[in-house]
Amino acid sequence: MKIKKILNNNAVIVDDQGQEKIVMGGGVSFEKGKNDVVDPSRIEKIFILEDQERYGYLQEMLQKLPEEEIAVSEHIISHAEKELNVSFNEHIHIALTDHLSHALERLRSGMMIHNTLLEEIRILYPAEFRIGLYARELIAERLHIDIPEDEVGYIAMHIHTAVMNAGSGAASSGLAALIGDMVEDIEYVLNQPLDRKSAAYERLISQLKSILQSSVDGHPAAELDEEIIIIARQKYADWYEHAQEMTDHAEDEYGYSCTDSQRVLIAIELQRLQERLGHPAR
Incomplete structure (x- = not known):
């Protein structure tokens, strides 16, 4: 690898058998100049970016930032x-x-x-x-x-x-924003702000994540029995209606499509939250 351009003390642009790359490493450009060979022992990261706009921005950033x-x-x-x-x-x-x-x-x-x-x-x-x-x-x-x-x-x-x-199968970064929107809807319905430091709030967030995760990571949701869905929709009718509104918003704003099973599970969790907060049954 021969140096084409020095970006800073720890980053250079090199020619590696006709391919341009950005090489980073502590002191990689120490006592080096154009056409000098990079010391392999100093190389920590190599970047090959086909996106020219992103590649150019990385070069500029390495030159300008401290x-x-x-x-x-x-x-x-x-x-x-x-x-x-x-x-x-x-x-x-x-x-x-x-x-x-x-x-x-x-x-x-x-x-x-x-x-x-x-x-x-x-x-x-x-x-x-x-x-x-x-x-x-x-x-x-x-x-x-x-x-x-x-x-x-x-x-x-x-x-x-x-x-x-990186393809690890983790949830989309939009999940936090989606759940944040749902929490605001819940606070509006309850006419009460939720204590972000409380155990009840932590349980709510964890349960919503568990329910919504299957939509986000691309795997099918675990479906409830159809008879259970019918019974739950009747028993938790008000909260199911709110769950329907929240999941409709999720699809419109975030592209997350939810099943009837997920809406029922959300309704049940909201009912439990209501009980934990000491509100009268709906």
């Missing part, structure tokens, strides 16, 4: 791959690094970061959220910036999206 921020982002990605036992595709290196750069810029200027789906993300994606917490410690240690938990949630979602794009 190297310490790029290094932190790459460390987070490597840690996530190890913890989740998955190999991400190239997009995460652009998406997460770009996101972190803008987030850090906002924090330095004193702007607040607010994540309306923080609790849903924490409950739905605990492994990714732990990686976000690891990222917060790393950023504090290396960049001397304390990021809020809201930003931890955003990092977790970037990692979750990368897992999904």
